[in-house]
Each structure stands twice: as structure tokens, then as C-alpha cells.
Amino acid sequence: MSSKHPSSAQAGVIRALPEVVRNQIAAGEVIERPASIVKELMENSLDAGATHVQVDLEEGGSMLVRVIDDGVGMNGADLMMAFESHATSKLREAGDLDHISSLGFRGEALASIGSVARCAIYSRPRGDDIGLRIENEGGRIQDPVDAGGPRGTTIEIRDLFYNTPARRRFLKRPSTELSRCLEVVQRMALGHLNVGFVATHNGKRNYDIEASMDLPARIRRTFGAELSESLVPVEADDGMFKIFGYVAPPRFARRDSARQMWFLNGRMVKDKVLVRVLKEAYRGYLDPGRQPVAFLHLSMDPALVDVNVHPAKAEVRFREDRRVFAFLLNSLRSAVAQTDMATPGEGLLRKALNRDGYVHHPGQGAIHDPGYLPRPSEGRPITEIREVPGKPYVGGGSFPVYGRPASALSEGDNATVGGGHAGLGTDAVGAGLLTDGAVDTLPGPFLQIDKTYIVRALPDGFEVIDQHALHERITYEGLLREVQNGSVEVQRLLVPEVVEVSRAEKALLEEHKDALAKIGIEIEPFGETAVALQGMPSRLRHPDPMGLVRDVAEILATTGKSPTAADVIEEVLHSAACRSSVMAGDALTDDAIRSILQRGKQLENDQTCPHSRPTRVRFTLGDLERAFHRK
Amino acid sequence: MKVLCDREKLREGLAIVNNVVPARSPKPILENVRVIVNDSSLQLIGTDLEVSVRYSIDDVKVGDPGVTVIPARVALDFIRDLTSETVTIDTNDNVCTITGGADSCELVTMDADEYPVTPTFEDKDTLTLQGGTFTRLVGQTAFAAAREAGRYAMHGVLITVQDDNLQMVATDGRRLALSSTPVQDVPADIPPAIVPTKGLQMFCRVIEDPLSNIKIKFGTNQIGMKTKHAEIFARLIDGDYPRYSEVIPTECKNSVEANTQMIERKLRLVANVTGDEARAVRLQITPGQMEFFGHSVGRGEAHAMMEIDYKGEGSDIAFNPDYVLDGMKNAERETVRLEFNDKTSPGKFSLGENYIYIVMPITVDV
Numbered sequence: 002m003s004s005k006h007p008s009s010a011q012a013g014v015i016r017a018l019p020e021v022v023r024n025q026i027a028a029g030e031v032i033e034r035p036a037s038i039v040k041e042l043m044e045n046s047l048d049a050g051a052t053h054v055q056v057d058l059e060e061g062g063s064m065l066v067r068v069i070d071d072g073v074g075m076n077g078a079d080l081m082m083a084f085e086s087h088a089t090s091k092l093r094e095a096g097d098l099d100h101i102s103s104l105g106f107r108g109e110a111l112a113s114i115g116s117v118a119r120c121a122i123y124s125r126p127r128g129d130d131i132g133l134r135i136e137n138e139g140g141r142i143q144d145p146v147d148a149g150g151p152r153g154t155t156i157e158i159r160d161l162f163y164n165t166p167a168r169r170r171f172l173k174r175p176s177t178e179l180s181r182c183l184e185v186v187q188r189m190a191l192g193h194l195n196v197g198f199v200a201t202h203n204g205k206r207n208y209d210i211e212a213s214m215d216l217p218a219r220i221r222r223t224f225g226a227e228l229s230e231s232l233v234p235v236e237a238d239d240g241m242f243k244i245f246g247y248v249a250p251p252r253f254a255r256r257d258s259a260r261q262m263w264f265l266n267g268r269m270v271k272d273k274v275l276v277r278v279l280k281e282a283y284r285g286y287l288d289p290g291r292q293p294v295a296f297l298h299l300s301m302d303p304a305l306v307d308v309n310v311h312p313a314k315a316e317v318r319f320r321e322d323r324r325v326f327a328f329l330l331n332s333l334r335s336a337v338a339q340t341d342m343a344t345p346g347e348g349l350l351r352k353a354l355n356r357d358g359y360v361h362h363p364g365q366g367a368i369h370d371p372g373y374l375p376r377p378s379e380g381r382p383i384t385e386i387r388e389v390p391g392k393p394y395v396g397g398g399s400f401p402v403y404g405r406p407a408s409a410l411s412e413g414d415n416a417t418v419g420g421g422h423a424g425l426g427t428d429a430v431g432a433g434l435l436t437d438g439a440v441d442t443l444p445g446p447f448l449q450i451d452k453t454y455i456v457r458a459l460p461d462g463f464e465v466i467d468q469h470a471l472h473e474r475i476t477y478e479g480l481l482r483e484v485q486n487g488s489v490e491v492q493r494l495l496v497p498e499v500v501e502v503s504r505a506e507k508a509l510l511e512e513h514k515d516a517l518a519k520i521g522i523e524i525e526p527f528g529e530t531a532v533a534l535q536g537m538p539s540r541l542r543h544p545d546p547m548g549l550v551r552d553v554a555e556i557l558a559t560t561g562k563s564p565t566a567a568d569v570i571e572e573v574l575h576s577a578a579c580r581s582s583v584m585a586g587d588a589l590t591d592d593a594i595r596s597i598l599q600r601g602k603q604l605e606n607d608q609t610c611p612h613s614r615p616t617r618v619r620f621t622l623g624d625l626e627r628a629f630h631r632k
Numbered sequence: 633m634k635v636l637c638d639r640e641k642l643r644e645g646l647a648i649v650n651n652v653v654p655a656r657s658p659k660p661i662l663e664n665v666r667v668i669v670n671d672s673s674l675q676l677i678g679t680d681l682e683v684s685v686r687y688s689i690d691d692v693k694v695g696d697p698g699v700t701v702i703p704a705r706v707a708l709d710f711i712r713d714l715t716s717e718t719v720t721i722d723t724n725d726n727v728c729t730i731t732g733g734a735d736s737c738e739l740v741t742m743d744a745d746e747y748p749v750t751p752t753f754e755d756k757d758t759l760t761l762q763g764g765t766f767t768r769l770v771g772q773t774a775f776a777a778a779r780e781a782g783r784y785a786m787h788g789v790l791i792t793v794q795d796d797n798l799q800m801v802a803t804d805g806r807r808l809a810l811s812s813t814p815v816q817d818v819p820a821d822i823p824p825a826i827v828p829t830k831g832l833q834m835f836c837r838v839i840e841d842p843l844s845n846i847k848i849k850f851g852t853n854q855i856g857m858k859t860k861h862a863e864i865f866a867r868l869i870d871g872d873y874p875r876y877s878e879v880i881p882t883e884c885k886n887s888v889e890a891n892t893q894m895i896e897r898k899l900r901l902v903a904n905v906t907g908d909e910a911r912a913v914r915l916q917i918t919p920g921q922m923e924f925f926g927h928s929v930g931r932g933e934a935h936a937m938m939e940i941d942y943k944g945e946g947s948d949i950a951f952n953p954d955y956v957l958d959g960m961k962n963a964e965r966e967t968v969r970l971e972f973n974d975k976t977s978p979g980k981f982s983l984g985e986n987y988i989y990i991v992m993p994i995t996v997d998v
Contacts, residue, residue, distance in 0.1 A: 490912045492952065493976060493992040494805050496874040498783070539911045539952060539994045545780050546805070603931075 024116035024140065032113050034172060035062025035161060036181035041110035042156050043189050046070035047267075049154065052212055053197040056186055060203070061178030063161050063169075071153035074126035080135045080145045083122060084115040116140045117168070118161045124154040139164045183208060184259070187223050191216065191296055192264040216247065220296060224260065228253055228294065233340045235297065237332035241305070242325060244332055246297035250340035251283060251609070254291035264298045265306065265317060272317050275299075278326050282333035286609050293337075299329070338606050443602075447594045452587060455594050462621040468589060470610035471601050471617070478604045480520070480538060489521035490539040497525070497533035498546035504530055506554035513557055522553060633698025633723045635669045637689055639711060639732060642674075642719055645687040646708040648838060648862065649678035652685050653704040665704035666747045667721065667728075669697050674721075677750055678704060683831045684750040685838070686863040695722075701742040702728045710737050753856050753863040757819040758849045759793065763859065764842025765813050769800045770832045772811040772962045772987055777829050778804035785871030788826040791855070793818055801876055802829075807955045808876055808990040809962075822850045826873055831855070831866025838862035880990060881980050884971035888917055889941040892968045892983075896960040898936040902926040903953040905934035912994040914950040915970075917942055926953070949975045950994045956981070959989035 032038060039056055046054045049072025059065035075083065114120060115137040125132030134148035162169035172178060179202055190198040190210040197212035210219055221229035232247035253260070263275045275297075283293045307318040319325045448456040455466040483489045502510065510517070510524055510532055517524055521538035534546045589597075601607035601616070609615055649665050657663055657680070666677040671694060676687045700723045707730065711719055716732035723729070728739045770789070778786035783805065790801040799812035835857045839846060849856040856865045902913050906926035916923040922940045927933030949972055960968070964984030972979040972993075981989040 488996045490950075491995045492806050492911075493995060495803055495808055495879050495978065495990065495992050496805060496876070498805065536995065546783070 020140070024112050032110075032117060032161075034181065035066055035178050036185050038062065038066045038114055038118075038158050038161065039068070039182045039185045040189075041114065042066065042068040042158075043185065045110065045156075046072055046154070047189070047193055047196065049073045051153065051196065053199075054189070055199040056182070056201070058179060058182055058200070058202045061172075061175030062182045063172055063175065063178060064159065066158045066161070066182075067155065069151075069153070069155045071151070074129070074132075074152060074154050075122075075124040076126050076129070077133050077145050080122060080124060080133055083111050083135070084120075084137050084142050085112060114158055115142070117165055118163065119159045121157045121159075122154065123148055123150050123156075125150060125152050127152060188262060188269045191219055191223065191262055192267055192269050192298070194219070216296065216298075220247065228260075231341055232296075233336050235295075235332055235336040237328070239328055241301060241321075242328050243300045244297060244329060245300075246295065248282070248297075248333060248336050248340060249294035251286045251291075251293065251337075252615075253294040254283075254287055255294065256291065258292040260294040260296075261292050262296050265308075266300050266303060267298075268308065270308075270317050274319065274322055274326060275329070278329045279333065281330055282337045286337060286606065295333075297333075301325075341608070443595050443598050447591055449589055449594070452589075455589070455598075457598070459619070462619060462624065464617050464619040466598070466617045467610075467615070468587070468594075468597065470614050471607060472597055473610045474607055474616060475597065475600045475604065477610075478606075483521075483538075489519065491521045491523060491536040492539035493523075493536040494534065494546070497527070497535050498550075499527050499531050499533050500547050500550040501531050502550070502554055506558065507532060509557040510550075510554055517553060522549065524550070633667075633669050633700055634695030634720070635674050635692050635722075636695070636718055636720050637674055637692040639714055639716055639719045641689050641691075643708065643711050645676045645689050645861075646704065646711060648687050649676045649685055650704050650708050651834060651837060652680055652683050653678040654680045655705065661701065661742055661746050662748075663704060664701045664742055664747070665707060666744065666750075667700050667702060669694055669699075669721075671697060677747075679748060679750050681748065681867075682828060683834055683864065683866045685834060686750060686752070687838070688861050688863075698723060699744040700728050701744045701747050702739045706739060751854065751856065751865045753847070753849060753858045753865075755847065755858075758847040758858075759798070759815060759818060759822070760845050760847055761798065761813070761815050762842065763839035763844055763846045766846055766848075767836045767839055767842065769798070769811050769813060770836050772984075773800040773802040773809040774829045774832055775802070775958050775962075776804060776807050776809040776989075777802040780804075785826055785869055785873050788828045788869040789832055790824060790826050790873045790876075792824045793822040793850070801873075803874065803876060803990075805874075806952070806992050807958070808879070809959065809987075810876070810880070810989070811984070811987040813986060819850075823852065824873070825850055825855050826869040826871065827855055827866055828869055831864070834864050834866070838864060879978055880988065881971060881973060881978055884980065885973050886917065886944050886947045886971065887942070888922060888970045889967055890922060890938065890970070892960055892963045892966055894938050895968065896957060898924045898938050899953045899957055899960075901936050902934045903957075905931055906953070911952045911954065912950040912996065913953040913956075914948055916946075916948045917944075918946045919943060947972075947974070949979055950996065951979060951991050952994055955991045959983055959991070962987070962989075 032041070035058070039058075039062065043054055043056065046068055047070075049070060051070035051072035053071050055067075055069040057065065057067040057069070111120075116139065119139070120137040121134060122137075123132055123134045132148050132150050133145040135145040136143045162172070183200060186198055186200045186208055190196075190208075194214075194216060195212055198208065198210040199206065200208040208223075210222060214222070217229050217232060220232065228249055231250050231253070233250075235244060235246050235248055237244050249260075258271075258276065261276070261279065263270050263272065265272075265275075276292075279293055279295055279297075280287075287293060305320045307320070310316050310318050443457075449468075450456060450465075453468060455468055457464055457466065480489070507526065507530060511526055514524055521536070523534065523536040525533045525535055527533035532550060534550055537546060537549060607616060646665065653665060654662055662680060666675075668675040668677065669692075672690070672692070674689045674692045674694075676685075676689070678685050700721075710730060711732070714732035714735060716735070718732070720731040721728065722731070723741060726741050728741045730737050730739065774789050777789055786802075786804055788802075792799050792801075793815065796814055796816065796818055797812050798815045799810065801808065801810045803809070835846075838859050838861065840860065844860065847858040849858075851868075853870070854865050854867050856863065858864075899913060902924045903926065906913060906928045913924055913926040916925060917940070919942055920939060922938055922942070924936040924938075925933065959981050960983075962983065964987060969982040970979055971982070975993055976995055978990045978992055981991065983989050
């Protein structure tokens with residue numbers, strides 16, 4: 002108890018760390034797990050100009066990560082330097098940082114890896130007949146020896162963290178580490194076209210991309226055909242920036258951003274600006290909180306972007322971020338609008354089948370006992386199926402047939418177009434299809450279910466449309482277009498509608514009077530706790546003046562103190578459009594249905610309602626075939 | 633109770649009553665028709681508590697007077713599909729047997745005492761006019777009444793009687809129709825009445841001969857009407873009707889006279905292009921000529937010309953074509969007059985001797 006610090010009288014406690022420990026600490030920044038090694042080594046390979054990169058893994062990469070490339074290779078002197086920290090071939094002076102075009106440049110990776118694992122590098126440069134091999138075991142570097150092998154470089158990393166057990170304990174199960182490694186490989190494969198990639202695990206081939214595959218083919222190989230076939234291309238070039246890639250329909254959006262990939266000059270980045278611009282591009286089509294799926298290559302002069310802000314180089318800083326933002330938003334927004342926003346029926350169909358007590362037996366193959374076949378007619382509470390009056394083959398009436406005479410809509414057409422699968426229980430579906438293929442003339446007939454959903458036959462299936470959602474979108478787009486053109490048609494009122502509001506609401510309404518007038522809502526103060534509505538947008542179908550004013554006041558109150566006119570407009574338009582739209586529960590005639598569909602077709606987007614709910618669900622013949630186990 | 637009557641007359645009466653009887657009601661008894669047989673006639677009564685109808689059929693053979701309450705829709709459907717000339721209605725305990733020839737049905741009856749009391753028409757202090765005149769006035773005004781939620785008072789037609797004039801007004805806040813007709817022998821102190829359009833439509837439905845007279849009785853909370861066979865009562869809408877007289881322009885800077893049919897045709901023409909979403913058709917008026925112009929962002933634009941009688945400096949105004957067309961359909965004259973002050977003030981169409989139609993313009997901010 003005499004002294005708490007017995008060593009305090011001796012030499013100073015602060016000492017310089019040996020280099021190995023320095024590198025081990027530095028490794029913590031860059032090397033967290035096998036996947037980080039995969040990333041660093043693959044980047045080196047790509048920087049070395051490889052056209053084919055193979056990644057071999059064992060036990061999720063913790064036992065072995067081997068990266069084999071056919072790049073330029075290294076000679077003896079290079080190999081001696083390779084494990085030195087801050088030694089790199091990619092950068093020579095500080096000025097070079099301003100225009101980095103290689104993936105790596107810090108010269109830390111191999112030194113860091115070498116300090117926490119057993120490494121071996123074999124390399125044969127172009128033109129040399131014989132290669133060299135060098136080994137590094139936890140920082141003890143041996144002299145290179147001659148070795149034979151293919152052209153290029155092979156780096157083997159074994160027993161990761163064998164000398165730092167603390168870190169080793171943080172590794173997850175091999176399957177988890179493997180999936181992280183594969184993710185890296187996949188990203189590389191999507192980011193570096195013209196390069197072939199192979200990944201193996203415990204000797205089994207896991208992933209294979211040929212050098213000749215283009216981006217959609219790579220996406221297809223990586224994420225499947227459904228996604229790759231729904232993609233819409235993006236391509237733009239304004240001289241300064243160039244973007245190329247694909248965006249997916251909103252329905253593919255996920256809670257995580259694993260399938261949102263940005264490549265900046267070939268480098269995978271996760272940048273806030275880019276994430277935001279994509280979110281903005283999907284605005285109105287996507288639930289907030291969901292991440293859209295997109296694969297985008299952005300290229301620009303390396304001098305215009307600073308990639309040296311983050312050790313993993315995931316974040317970047319644009320010299321002209323506003324211009325980048327505007328450029329990207331323009332090109333992305335139009336592509337997003339072109340995506341097919343209908344929800345595919347497959348998932349729904351599966352749910353419907355499950356509801357009917359259908360049990361899926363895996364391993365039972367495609368052909369099931371007929372006993373398991375779904376029987377849609379049983380127990381399904383279809384409350385009311387009503388065929389809309391005026392079906393084409395009902396004689397007389399004033400049913401206008403678009404595109405072809407009523408007599409052509411006969412049973413014969415059912416068979417040809419429906420391919421024999423049109424038997425959906427009602428003759429409404431399957432008749433009057435678009436054999437011509439060219440323009441969708443909305444021939445009908447239409448089937449209205451529960452006065453809410455419209456079913457319509459398509460050449461390759463059928464779709465179910467939510468009438469309210471679609472009409473809401475139509476009204477909204479119309480209003481928006483008028484607002485954007487600065488010309489809202491205002492239906493003036495004969496007698497001003499006096500609406501009682503609170504004092505606070507009245508103050509708000511008065512404050513935003515001009516913004517409201519721009520969107521066709523003309524309000525004048527009227528006493529202390531009321532306003533008089535003088536006019537409202539003529540587009541509103543069943544205007545409810547009192548409800549409209551109250552909605553507006555509510556929106557003004559909830560959107561905060563000083564909402565911009567644009568915010569108010571958007572919100573007000575949404576609720577105004579909702580208020581005046583055909584409601585679920587309105588019985589519609591064929592003509593009304595056709596008119597709604599036709600007006601929807603003229604819009605940029607008729608696939609989601611303004612609240613980004615889908616307006617339609619599409620069932621393809623494939624879905625039906627699957628459901629009936631024909632396939 | 634036992635009665636024999638003509639099947640077709642009974643069917644007609646039940647059809648009329650069924651117009652009022654609700655298909656589904658929280659009070660199931662309202663889904664029924666009350667059948668009363670007295671010494672010489674058969675009465676059918678239906679009500680939804682807003683509108684009630686009492687329809688009488690004469691020329692019936694009464695076996696046994698009495699009262700019963702039977703399901704209205706079922707009775708109508710069964711009697712409509714019978715093929716016999718005559719029908720017998722016979723009640724026994726809780727069962728009502730309807731027989732036509734060899735066919736019959738037995739309907740469950742309900743307690744007649746539970747059926748709500750419906751008013752009967754008293755011939756005192758009534759207003760008399762021709763059925764056709766009444767129908768015409770309703771047709772010229774009721775279409776303009778409000779349908780959307782809110783402003784309950786505007787869901788009806790305001791009927792006033794003043795200075796030997798019966799006047800009907802309807803508005804939904806964007807257009808207003810006003811039509812009147814002279815009447816004689818007006819009872820004193822008739823209060824203004826806001827009559828629900830459904831009630832008025834029922835009134836018109838039971839007017840069989842436009843030349844025969846009908847009687848109207850104004851009450852404090854209901855209005856009654858009597859034709860040869862039917863008595864109908866409608867509960868009045870309680871509320872303040874907008875003070876419409878102030879918005880009817882008296883003196884106007886611009887006055888245009890034009891052919892009714894031609895206006896209708898040109899409006900339709902232009903409205904084909906503007907569609908039913910963008911709803912403004914602009915009228916550009918110059919001496920001797922009126923140009924119709926409409927455009928829709930997604931579709932295009934349309935122009936139409938017609939000759940008019942106009943002396944002035946030229947002006948323009950835009951309307952919702954649907955609203956104008958609604959008025960033109962009911963115009964009594966071959967030539968109508970449009971008067972207005974400027975593009976933001978009401979347009980007044982004179983469509984007949986005592987028929988005016990006000991349409992508020994659509995303005996476009998630029």
C-alpha cells in the first residue's frame with residue numbers, strides 16, 4: 002500500500018511501438034474480416050489490369066483467401082516492397098491524390114494483412130519466364146525465391162488473425178463470412194465490366210462471371226432473371242458527368258441497401274449524396290424507409306471528386322455536388338418513371354393459395370397430388386362478383402367496342418389468345434384480347450369486383466386494378482400538371498363558402514393565401530374565426546369546400562412553420578385528389594372504366610397512387626401455370 | 633282482409649311505392665309496404681321517413697276491409713311476374729296470400745300497428761297548378777342542386793310562392809337555376825320550403841297526365857302533393873338557403889344572343905377535345921362572332937366559331953361546358969341570351985320567359 006505506481010520512478014511509460022504492432026493496429030481500420038481482405042486484394046488485381054480474377058475461399062475465408070489474377074505482376078524488387086506500409090505503385094506524390102483513378106492508393110493493405118495472417122505472394126510479370134514467391138508470417142518477411150506458375154499474381158492469405166486471437170473471436174460463422182466475401186465479389190463483378198470473376202469455396206465453384214458478360218447478364222447471374230428482366234436502363238452524358246446503369250421497379254425495393262450499387266469511376270461507393278439522389282428519383286413511387294434497387298456507374302474526371310475521405314473509400318466528396326445532384330436526378334427520374342410498377346401476382350397468388358389450405362411439400366416435385374390443387378371456389382369470401390352491364394355479346398345496348406366489331410369477340414378468341422389457359426371461371430377474362438399486339442385499345446370486357454377492383458384481360462394474363470388508386474393518380478397528375486404550368490383552372494363559387502376555422506388556422510391560411518391561390522384554392526379572410534372560399538380547382542370532381550379548407554389548414558399546421566409552396570402543393574394535391582376521386586364502392590359502367598384506364602395510360606406513371614400504393618396487380622400466364630402446376 | 637284488383641294497376645302502384653321503400657333499413661319494417669283496404673279502394677303506403685307515398689287504386693272488389701304489412705320488394709317482384717289479369721290479396725293470421733290464376737304465394741306479414749304513421753293530405757289551403765308545369769319547373773332546376781357532401785341546404789330545391797308566382801331555385805354553389813310560373817288562388821303566408829330532390833322526383837313520377845291539376849300543400853316541416861292516385865309527403869330540409877338573389881346580375885356590360893342548338897353543338901364539339909378532366913371552355917366574344925376555345929395539356933386544343941348577336945367592345949369568359957350544357961338542354965327558346973360583366977363575375981343565361989341560369993366562370997391564373 003506504500004505506492005500505487007511502483008514503476009513510476011523508472012523509465013518513461015511512453016514507448017514507440019514496433020512496426021508489426023503498428024501495422025496490426027492499422028489493420029484494424031482496414032482488415033476487419035475475410036471480406037475486407039477479398040476487397041483489398043481484388044482491388045489490387047483490378048488495378049494491375051487483370052481481365053480475370055479468381056477468388057478461392059476456405060471456411061468462409063478465415064482459413065484461406067486466395068486471389069489469382071492475370072494482371073501485370075511484380076518483379077523481385079516490387080515483392081520486397083509489397084509488405085512495407087505506405088508503399089504503393091499507384092501514387093508517387095501528394096499531387097497525384099487530386100486525380101486518383103486506381104482503386105487503392107494508400108499502400109496499407111498488404112502491410113496490414115501481412116501483420117495479422119500468414120501470407121504468400123507469387124508473381125510472374127509480363128515478359129518474364131519465371132516467377133517469384135515471397136512469404137510473410139505475421140510480419141516476418143522472407144526473401145523471395147524462384148517459383149513457376151501462370152502469368153500474373155496469386156496472393157494467399159491463410160489463418161487470418163492467428164496472432165491476434167481477440168480479433169479472431171469476432172469472426173462470425175463461416176457461412177456468414179462467406180456470404181460477405183461473395184457480396185464483395187459480386188459488387189466487383191457488377192462494377193468492373195470486361196473482367197471475368199470466379200469464386201470458389203472449399204473447392205466448390207460458387208460464382209462465375211465471364212469477362213464478356215454485360216451488366217444485365219451479370220445482374221441476372223447475380224440476382225436472378227426476374228430482377229434483371231424488369232430493369233430499365235439509364236444513360237446520360239452531359240460532357241462533365243456520365244451515368245450508365247439500370248434502375249429496378251419500386252416493388253424490388255428492400256429494407257437494406259444491399260442491392261443499391263453506385264460505382265464511381267469503377268469504385269464501389271456508398272455516398273450519402275448518391276443515396277439521396279436515388280431516393281429523390283423514386284419519390285412518390287416508393288414507401289419511405291425502403292431502399293430502391295439500382296446499379297449505376299458514374300464516371301467523371303477524377304479531379305472532380307475526392308475519394309480520400311474515408312479509410313474504406315466508401316464515401317467521396319464531389320467538387321460540384323449540386324451539379325452532380327441535378328444531373329443525376331434528371332436522368333434517374335425519367336428512367337424510374339418508365340419502370341413497370343405493377344406488383345407481380347406471384348406472391349399474392351401464393352398467399353391466396355395458402356389461404357385455401359394449400360400446403361407446399363418441398364421435394365415433391367412440380368406435379369402434385371390433385372388433392373392439393375387449390376379450389377378457388379371454396380371458402381373464399383368473394384363477396385360479390387358482378388359483371389358490368391353491357392358485355393359485348395349482349396345484343397343491343399350502346400356498348401361501344403373499340404378496335405373491332407363485337408362479333409369478333411367470340412369464344413374462338415378465347416382459345417387462341419389464352420393459349421388454352423383462359424379458363425378462369427368467367428368468360429369475361431380471355432375474351433377480346435389484343436391479338437394484334439400493337440396498341441392496347443382497352444377492349445374490355447371488364448369485371449368489377451366488390452365495386453372496388455377492376456379485372457381486365459391482357460394478352461399474357463390479366464390484371465386487377467384498384468379503381469380508387471388509379472383515379473387518384475389521374476386527378477393528382479392533372480392537378481400537378483396544371484400547377485406546374487402555372488395555370489390552375491379555378492371554378493369560382495356563386496356564394497362564397499364560409500368555413501369556420503380556429504384563430505391559429507386562420508392565421509396560417511392567410512399567411513399562405515398566395516401559395517394556395519396558385520393551386521386554385523382562393524381564400525379570403527371572413528371575420529375572426531372564419532374564411533370564405535371564393536374558388537377551388539375546377540378539376541375536383543365532387544368538391545367538398547368545407548373539407549378542402551379544413552384539409553388545407555390541417556396540412557399547413559402539421560407540415561411545420563414555414564412550408565414551401567411546393568410542399569403545401571404536393572400535400573394538398575394529394576388529399577384533394579383523394580377526396581375527389583372515384584371511391585372504392587362506386588359501381589362503374591364499362592365506359593367509365595375504359596375512360597379511367599385510358600386517362601391513366603396517358604400519364605407518365607399510372608402504376609402507383611400518389612400515396613405510392615400500387616394501382617394494379619398483374620397476373621401472368623406464368624403465374625397461372627405455376628398455380629395450376631402446369632409447369 | 634280480402635281484395636281483388638287489376639294486376640297491372642297493382643304492379644304500377646307497388647312500383648311507385650318501391651321507389652321510396654329502402655332496400656335495406658335499420659328499421660326492417662320500413663322495407664315493407666302497408667296495404668290498406670277500405671270499402672271501395674286499396675291503398676299502398678311506403679316511406680323511408682323522409683318521403684312517404686300513399687297510392688290508391690280504385691275499381692277493386694273488396695271482400696273484407698283490413699290492413700296488412702308485407703315485404704314491398706317481394707310483393708312487387710311476384711306480382712310483376714304473374715300472368716293473370718287479376719290478383720287476389722287475402723290475409724289470414726300472420727300470412728298474406730297473393731293469388732293470380734292458379735299461382736299463389738304466401739308472404740310473411742308484420743304487425744301493422746308498428747308501421748310508422750304517415751300523413752294524409754288535407755285539401756285545405758292548397759295551391760293548384762297543372763302537373764306538366766310542375767314537372768317542367770323541377771326539370772329546369774333540380775339538376776343544379778348539390779350532390780356532394782356538405783352544405784346540406786343546397787341538396788334540395790327551394791320553392792317559394794310570392795305575388796302569385798311559384799318559383800323554384802337550385803344551386804350547388806357553382807351554378808344556379810331559377811324558374812318560375814304564375815299561379816292563381818294562392819293561399820296566404822306560404823313559407824319558403826327546401827324540398828329534397830328525391831322528393832321532387834317522386835312528385836314528378838306520379839304525375840300521369842301533364843294537363844290535369846295537382847295540389848300542393850306547404851307545411852312547416854313537410855310538403856305534400858296530391859295527384860289523382862297518389863299523395864306524397866316529403867320532409868323539408870332544415871337549413872338556411874344561400875342568399876342567391878344577390879348574385880343574380882341585374883345590369884351587365886356584355887350581352888350576347890345566340891342560337892341555343894348552335895351553342896350546344898359548338899360546346900360539345902370543343903368539349904370533345906378538352907375531355908372531362910380539364911373543364912374550361914373559353915368564349916371569346918367579338919361583335920357578330922363568338923369563338924369557343926378549349927385545351928387540355930395531354931390532348932390538344934379545339935376551336936369553334938358561331939355567329940351571334942352582340943354589340944360591344946369584345947370580351948371573354950370561360951365556363952365548365954358541362955354546366956352550360958345542362959342549362960341548354962332545358963332551354964325553352966331557340967335563342968338564348970348570355971349576359972356578364974367580366975371574366976370573374978357570374979354569367980347569366982336567359983333560357984326562357986321565366987327561366988334563368990347562372991353559371992360561375994372558371995378563371996385561369998397565369
